[in-house]
Amino acid sequence: VDLVYNALPPAGHMQWTIAALEAGKHVLCEKPFAMNAAQVRRMNEAAERSGRTLVEAFHYRHHAVMRRAVAIVRSGELGMIERAEASFDVPIPFSEGELRWTREQGGGALMDLGCYPMHALRSVLGAEPTVVEARCTMEHGVDVATAAALDFAGVPASLSCSMKPERFGATLRVTGSDGSLEILNFVAPQLGCRFTVTAGGETRQEPTEGSATYVAQLVELGDVLLRGVPQLITNADSLGNMTAIDAVYARAGVDRAF
Secondary structure (H helix, E strand, C coil), X not given: CCEEEECCCHHHHHHHHHHHHHCCCEEEECCCXXXXXXXXXXXXHHHHHHCCCEEECCHHHHCHHHHHHHHHHHHCCCCXXXXXXXXXXXXXXXXXXXXXXXXXXXXXXXXXXXXXXXXXXXHHHCCCCEEEEEEEEEECCEEEEEEEEEEECCEEEEEEEECCCXXXXXXXXXXXXXXXXXXXXXXXXXXXXXXXXXXXXXEEECCCCCCCHHHHHHHHHHHHHHHCCCCCCCHHXXXXXXXHHHHHHHHHCXXXXX
């Protein structure tokens, strides 16, 4: 065994990821990376001590659609970035024992769903956010919906997620002085996606083809482990995302002590 895939609920990420690393195994660990940033630091330290590779399984980030979105924003084609917004809504009915509805297992809309738009915003904007405002709607001890106003080094952004929406939705929008982009279903483009860019007074449809997100993730992981390619999702990136999630919960007044 060379690689352990930790697909446990967040409450099982730190203990078993560290155990696998200390046993000499590389680890692909599901999102969100841990229960909080303090646990992520311990996981990252264990990876450094062991000399093994630790990767957070943000499968969506490896798809050609997200790679292209990041490239477009950073190319300057959209001009000075003025605003960004990202959302992820999935109906997840309540049931006893459902991990997304179980606080002690790391449940909640922001943890399970909101981690994606947070990561997408951080990826395209290339900065860490300050949480300006945040609101969580609580049911059964977890946030069933969360909305936050963020500031990325002067660029305002909004994030939202819900486990009780009318329908599925995963949208990423970035607006600049010279254009904009919009992706409908940035999380899993292989299941249907529309990627629109407006720039220079013209609107175009970007291609959405490419390997499924999970396939692209494993291909990249193989490149990292077998061919020495640098990680796309670094341990510092994972710590940044968890730190931002912690900050949203804190701003909303949600107790995250475990």
